[in-house]
Amino acid sequence: MRQAARLSEDLETMNPLTCEQAVQQFFAYLDRALSGEPLEALEAHLEACLDCCDKLRFSRHLDAFVKARLPESRLPTDLDAKIRRVLRG
Numbered sequence: 001m002r003q004a005a006r007l008s009e010d011l012e013t014m015n016p017l018t019c020e021q022a023v024q025q026f027f028a029y030l031d032r033a034l035s036g037e038p039l040e041a042l043e044a045h046l047e048a049c050l051d052c053c054d055k056l057r058f059s060r061h062l063d064a065f066v067k068a069r070l071p072e073s074r075l076p077t078d079l080d081a082k083i084r085r086v087l088r089g
């Protein structure tokens, strides 16, 4: 019991971020907006936490997906303008 308690204390000192805090920083991390201590803390957490590693991989896909789709969201406006022009003859 004592050893387990001590072990988790050690982990906490080495790994001050909780999973929740780590996840909250994913998008800043993906945008390379993190630097210095927060970046080091997050990377240390990711090395130690498989769960967050998986979540980061998912967030990276999601981030890429959203960014890839952004230009497409302008398409309907262009189409709309084209259709109006055609209708006006």
Ligand SMILES: [Zn+2]
Binding pocket: 018, 019, 020, 022, 045, 049, 050, 051, 052, 053
């Ligand atoms: Zn975690």
